[in-house]
Amino acid sequence: MPEQTVIEAVRETMQAEMRRDDSIILLGEDVGSRGGVFLASDGLIDEFGENRVIDTPLAESSICGVALGTAVNGMRPIAEIQFADFVWPAINQLVGEASKVRYGTGGAKTAPMTVRIPYGGGVRGGLYHSQSIEVLFAHTPGLSVVAPATPYDAKGLLASAIRSDDPVIVLEHKRTYRLVKGDVPTEEYTIPIGKAEIKRPGTDLTIFTYGLMLHYALQAAEMATAAEIDVEVLDLRTLRPLDEDAIAESASRTGKALIVQEDTPAVSISSEVAAIIGERCFFDLDGPITRLGPPEIPPMPFSPLQEAAFMPSPEKILAAITKLAEI
Amino acid sequence: MVFNVELPHVGESVTEAVIGKWLKAPGDQIEKYDPLVEVITDKVNMDVPSPASGTITKIIAQEGETVLMGAVIAEMETADGEVSAAETSEPAASEASPSLSAGRIGTLVQGANVGPTGGEFVDTSLTSTKSTASTANLGDSVGSSSRQRGFSPVVTRLAAQHSVELSSLVGTGLGGRVTKKDVLAAVEAGGAGLVSASDQDVSGSEQVIDPTPIRRMIANHMVKSVMEIPHAWSAVEVDVTGMVAWHKANRSGFETRHGVRLTYLPITLAVVASSLKANPRLNSTWLDGKIVLKKAINVGVAVAAEEGLVVPVIHFAADSSIVELAGELDGVVMRARSGSMTLEDVQGGTFTLNNTGALGSIWGGAIINHPQAAILTTEAIVKRPVVVSDGETDSVVVRSMMNICLSFDHRIVDGAEASEFLQSVKSGLEAINLDSELE
Numbered sequence: 001m002p003e004q005t006v007i008e009a010v011r012e013t014m015q016a017e018m019r020r021d022d023s024i025i026l027l028g029e030d031v032g033s034r035g036g037v038f039l040a041s042d043g044l045i046d047e048f049g050e051n052r053v054i055d056t057p058l059a060e061s062s063i064c065g066v067a068l069g070t071a072v073n074g075m076r077p078i079a080e081i082q083f084a085d086f087v088w089p090a091i092n093q094l095v096g097e098a099s100k101v102r103y104g105t106g107g108a109k110t111a112p113m114t115v116r117i118p119y120g121g122g123v124r125g126g127l128y129h130s131q132s133i134e135v136l137f138a139h140t141p142g143l144s145v146v147a148p149a150t151p152y153d154a155k156g157l158l159a160s161a162i163r164s165d166d167p168v169i170v171l172e173h174k175r176t177y178r179l180v181k182g183d184v185p186t187e188e189y190t191i192p193i194g195k196a197e198i199k200r201p202g203t204d205l206t207i208f209t210y211g212l213m214l215h216y217a218l219q220a221a222e223m224a225t226a227a228e229i230d231v232e233v234l235d236l237r238t239l240r241p242l243d244e245d246a247i248a249e250s251a252s253r254t255g256k257a258l259i260v261q262e263d264t265p266a267v268s269i270s271s272e273v274a275a276i277i278g279e280r281c282f283f284d285l286d287g288p289i290t291r292l293g294p295p296e297i298p299p300m301p302f303s304p305l306q307e308a309a310f311m312p313s314p315e316k317i318l319a320a321i322t323k324l325a326e327i
Numbered sequence: 328m329v330f331n332v333e334l335p336h337v338g339e340s341v342t343e344a345v346i347g348k349w350l351k352a353p354g355d356q357i358e359k360y361d362p363l364v365e366v367i368t369d370k371v372n373m374d375v376p377s378p379a380s381g382t383i384t385k386i387i388a389q390e391g392e393t394v395l396m397g398a399v400i401a402e403m404e405t406a407d408g409e410v411s412a413a414e415t416s417e418p419a420a421s422e423a424s425p426s427l428s429a430g431r432i433g434t435l436v437q438g439a440n441v442g443p444t445g446g447e448f449v450d451t452s453l454t455s456t457k458s459t460a461s462t463a464n465l466g467d468s469v470g471s472s473s474r475q476r477g478f479s480p481v482v483t484r485l486a487a488q489h490s491v492e493l494s495s496l497v498g499t500g501l502g503g504r505v506t507k508k509d510v511l512a513a514v515e516a517g518g519a520g521l522v523s524a525s526d527q528d529v530s531g532s533e534q535v536i537d538p539t540p541i542r543r544m545i546a547n548h549m550v551k552s553v554m555e556i557p558h559a560w561s562a563v564e565v566d567v568t569g570m571v572a573w574h575k576a577n578r579s580g581f582e583t584r585h586g587v588r589l590t591y592l593p594i595t596l597a598v599v600a601s602s603l604k605a606n607p608r609l610n611s612t613w614l615d616g617k618i619v620l621k622k623a624i625n626v627g628v629a630v631a632a633e634e635g636l637v638v639p640v641i642h643f644a645a646d647s648s649i650v651e652l653a654g655e656l657d658g659v660v661m662r663a664r665s666g667s668m669t670l671e672d673v674q675g676g677t678f679t680l681n682n683t684g685a686l687g688s689i690w691g692g693a694i695i696n697h698p699q700a701a702i703l704t705t706e707a708i709v710k711r712p713v714v715v716s717d718g719e720t721d722s723v724v725v726r727s728m729m730n731i732c733l734s735f736d737h738r739i740v741d742g743a744e745a746s747e748f749l750q751s752v753k754s755g756l757e758a759i760n761l762d763s764e765l766e
Contacts, residue, residue, distance in 0.1 A: 001430065150433040182433025199432050215435060255481050255507045283484045286507035327501050 004184045007177040009151040010040050010116070013158045014078060016188060018048055021076060024162060027054040028063055028080030037082050038118060038177055060086055064093035064115065068167075071113035072101060076162060084119035084133045084171070091136065098167040099142030113168075114161045120173040120212055120262055122311050126302035132263035137169045138240040138272075144193050145239040147171040149214040151182040153237055156191030163190065171239070173211040180215060196243035198250065202232030204325055205256035205287070208247060208273050210236040213260045213312060220317035229325045239269055247273060248280040255286035256324050260317055265293035287327045292320045330379050332401040334366065334394050343395050344368045345540035346388045355383050357403070364400065367540045371673045372666060381405035391540065393494050395477075478505060485510045494543065497550050541634045552697035556613070560692050561742060562732040563749045567708055569760035570594060571727045576761055584766075585650050592628070592682055593652035594765065595705050598755035599680055600624050600644035606748040608740045610677050612698045618739050627676035627696060628656065630663040631686075637663045638696060640676040649765050684708060684729065693734045701735040701745070703752070729756075 004012070018024045026041055026048075032055035035042030045053040056063050060081055067077040081087045087094075094115065101111040121130030138145045146161060146168060148154040154172065161168035199214060200221055207217045214235050221231035234250050236242060251257045257277050259270040270291045277289050294300075294310045301307050334344060347365030351357050362374035363383075381403045388400035478486070478493060482505055486493045491513050498505035538546065574591060581589045603610045603624045611620045624645040627638040639659040641652060662668045679696040684707035691704045706729055713726040731752060735745045759765070 003430070005436070006433075150431065152431045152433070179435055180433040181436050183428070183430030197427070199427060215433075218432065255479075283480045286479045286481045327504065327506075 001183040001185055003181055004151045005178050005181050006148075006151050006154050006172065007038055007040055009154040009184050010158060010172060011042060011044070012184075013155045014041065014162075015044060015047070017159060017162045018044070018052065020188075021162075023074065024076045024078060025052045025054065025070065026078050026080070027056050027066060029056055029058055029082045031055060031080050036080060038174065040080065040116070060088075060090040061093055064090035064098070067113045067115065068093055068098050068101075068111055071098075071111040071167070072109045076112050076114075078114045078116060078162060081115060081117045083125075083129050083131075083174075084117045085128045085131045087117060087133060094143065094167070094169070095136065095140050099140045101142075102166060103142060110165045111167050112165045114158070114164075114170055115167070116158075116170045116172060118172050118174040118177070120175055121300040121307065122175045122212060122262075124302065124304060124307060125174075125300070127298065127300065130300035130307075132261075132299065134171055134239050134263060135268050138269060140240075142166070143240060144168040145171060146193055146237065147173070147210045147239050148237060149173065149176060149211050149235060150180060151184045153191060153197075153235075155184050156189055157193065157237065159188065160190040160193050164193065168193065171211070175212045176215070179212075191237070194238045194241045194243055196237055196246040197235050198232060198246075199235045200231065200233040202230040203254060204230045204232075205258055205321065206232040206234055206250045206254045207258045207260055207317070207321070208234050208236060208250075208270075209260040210239065210269070211262060213262050213317075216312060216314045217260050217317055219314040220321055223314060223318045224321045224325070227322060227325075229321060231321055236269070236273070242269075242272060242276065244276050244280070247276050251277045251281045252284035255284055256290075256327075257281075257285075257287075258290045258292060258317075258320055258324055260292045260312055260320075262312060263293065264296050264299065265291050266296055268293070287324055290320060290324050292317060328405055329384070330381060330403045330405040331399045332363070332378060332403060334388070334396055334398050334400050335375060335378075336396045343393055345544070346390050346392050346394060346400065347372065347540070348390060349386055350374070351377075351383045353383050353385060357381065357383060367544065371668055371670050372541075373670065377403075379403065379405045393540075479507070481507045482510055485514070489514045495546065495550075497547070497554050539634060545635050548697060549694050552694050556695050556697060557737045558692075558695060558734050559737040559742065559745070560732065560734050561745045561749060562690065562730055563746075563753050565729045565731055565753045565756050566713070566726050567591075567729045567756055567759075568727045569758075569763075570756055571708060572761050573759050573763055573765065577765075581650075581653075581766065585653065587650075587654045587657045589653055590656075591705075591708070592680075593649050593656055594759070595682075595752075595756065596626060596628070596641065596644060596652050596656070596680060597647075597649050597765075598752055599678075599703060600626060600647075602748055602751035602755060603678055604645045605751055606744065608744055609701045609735065609748050611700045611739055612677075613700070613736055613738050614698070621677040623675065623677060625675045625677045627673075627679040627699075628660070629679060629681035630660055632663050632666065634666070637668065637673070638676060638679060639663050639668060639672045640674065642675060679703070680705070690730055691732050693732065695734050695736060699736075700739045701733055701748075704732045706730040706732065 026044060030037055031041045032045040032053050041053060063079050067079040070077045098111045098113060101109050119132055123130065134145060134147065137143050146157040148157045158170055161170050200218055209217045217233050221233050224231050232250055232254055234246065259273050261268060261270050270293060274289045274291060292312055294312065301310055344366040347367050349364050350362050357363060357377045359380045360376045363377040364375050366373060366375055383401060383403050385402040388394045394400060491510055493505055496505050496509050496513055499509055500506040578589050607620050610624055611618050623643055625640050625642045626644045627640045629636060629638050641655050644652065659672055662672060676696065676699065678699055679702040681693055681702060681704045683691050683704045687707050689706045693702045693704050695702050708727050708729045710725050711728045712723050713728065714721055715724050731749065733745055733749055
């Protein structure tokens with residue numbers, strides 16, 4: 001099984017899907033001749049031509065508006081937002097319009113569109129290249145939001161997103177693009193949207209996390225074995241709809257929940273996971289539902305030291321694990 | 328206005344108490360400071376005075392119930408102007424699959440370039456661990472304020488499901504909290520914690536007794552000591568022929584002169600106290616990984632009272648004469664037997680002396696009175712043939728012999744120090760003879 005980085009898995013998945021289905025088009029800033037700012041679409045314009053790989057103006061509302069228009073008219077667009085930080089002008093097209101197509105038309109129309117958005121920090125991107133924007137979309141009924149953290153999941157979830165008849169936001173953590181390398185089968189496969197996965201089984205407590213933090217959580221779990229703490233790590237993978245059954249099952253089994261995220265915690269994915277656990281697992285809990293995230297400041301500092309202070313790290317996660325395990 | 332009656336904090340290391348008898352019922356009038364309820368702690372029984380004048384409206388903690396210090400045990404209606412402690416103080420802190428291949432999860436590329444276009448990246452995130460900023464949101468409820476506010480939901484549920492008596496479990500969690508694992512371990516062991524005996528059919532050949540609150544307290548205390556303290560034991564035999572002779576010769580005169588009973592206990596107590604002064608390690612406690620030496624030498628004396636074992640404390644024993652010790656012992660033992668001890672009587676013990684010899688015992692391996700460092704038993708004085716050496720000559724003579732047995736916390740002292748202490752007590756007792764001036 002070939003080993004790939006996340007960015008390679010994304011590129012090859014788009015390529016394979018576009019070969020499979022002629023209605024799939026790609027559009028975004030620099031996705032054509034430049035091959036994408038992260039080189040996610042490198043070489044695709046050579047194979048599929050300018051009509052299917054479209055360089056757009058620097059206007060996110062236009063990118064998503066065009067994607068929505070083509071989607072309701074029978075195509076399967078993949079829109080790329082260069083950085084999550086730039087998605088705000090397209091909120092109306094995504095939250096205000098795309099999410100409502102199926103419901104608003106009584107099911108007569110659907111919007112089978114995929115929006116790929118590189119997000120997240122730890123890349124010294126400062127205020128405008130580091131943001132976590134998942135909550136805005138995850139709050140919106142009518143949208144699905146996936147956040148794969150591994151090359152394997154990136155392929156399976158991107159394929160599912162492209163094949164979905166409803167809009168899917170695909171959040172790719174830009175720090176993982178070239179940091180995470182893993183096995184990706186050559187043959188096509190999909191991973192169902194809405195299914196979490198236990199990446200590391202354990203008995204003493206569960207870490208619920210996603211994105212880059214998955215890898216930090218796995219490192220912290222490994223470090224915790226020195227103190228004989230057996231940590232389970234559950235990768236949410238899909239942020240909407242959350243896999244409530246998997247979350248409740250794991251929290252009930254271990255009795256202790258630590259939710260780790262890079263996004264600021266107030267009114268966030270971790271709030272929702274905590275609520276699910278509180279609602280469904282009350283009589284199985286043996287400790288306070290605990291959250292670890294950055295401080296509540298506008299992300300993210302540019303100074304490397306401040307950025308490191310802002311981001312959760314394996315060491316910080318380990319400290320939280322130890323504290324919760326000792327209770 | 329409604330006034331919450333809280334269980335007052337009654338003394339050091341007392342965290343909970345069992346409600347004994349309510350002296351007032353709902354509807355009763357009560358004056359401030361009048362006795363309201365009897366409570367039983369692991370140290371003493373006491374009457375809790377009413378914190379205000381008014382009418383009792385509700386009894387919240389029932390007789391036999393174990394409650395934490397500070398918990399609301401009753402409500403009363405007071406005239407305006409009486410302010411409930413609960414209202415004036417700050418609000419209390421919130422009460423409190425399948426395994427995957429590594430390849431599927433992926434591995435991290437060291438020094439990977441991750442800038443937008445693959446530019447060089449310097450990772451600082453893994454090297455900075457000192458920041459506290461990012462843990463600011465780590466649930467505050469994990470902090471110290473929430474500990475020991477009761478049992479967690481899963482602990483309560485499992486206890487009900489498996490009929491586990493939670494109050495009999497020793498918690499391994501923070502601050503002694505009973506954890507899910509503790510309950511599951513009790514179920515697994517099928518032992519102490521299970522209350523199944525009283526629930527299930529008991530054949531005619533067995534009788535099930537519900538322990539009294541004080542019996543349960545003693546049980547918990549013993550379990551805690553044995554669980555936490557690695558006990559080690561040592562014993563020596565002491566020739567107390569001289570002490571017996573002195574006691575016999577001086578007893579009636581002593582009692583006439585001072586008006587208190589003279590037993591062997593004040594004599595051994597004086598010797599033990601001075602030996603503790605010379606061996607301060609035995610007068611200490613193991614606390615959070617440190618040894619805390621106690622300056623005061625307060626010797627607890629185990630007394631078999633009607634309801635069970637109680638341990639009144641003789642404070643500053645090393646500074647008292649035998650006359651004073653005899654007087655204090657007399658008073659405190661009487662109060663212990665009549666169940667009228669005060670908190671002062673049972674607090675602050677740093678070492679325990681147990682005269683098991685009074686019951687005819689000749690050897691014992693006592694359980695340390697947690698959190699002290701050691702406990703000494705004085706065993707029965709028996710006349711035995713003993714080989715005595717006088718220069719070159721050995722002869723067999725009849726002597727009054729007594730064993731003294733020490734149980735000590737092996738975290739704090741080793742056998743050498745324990746033996747030094749025992750030898751000190753032994754020589755102190757053997758030095759007593761008819762000519763001694765002990766008064």
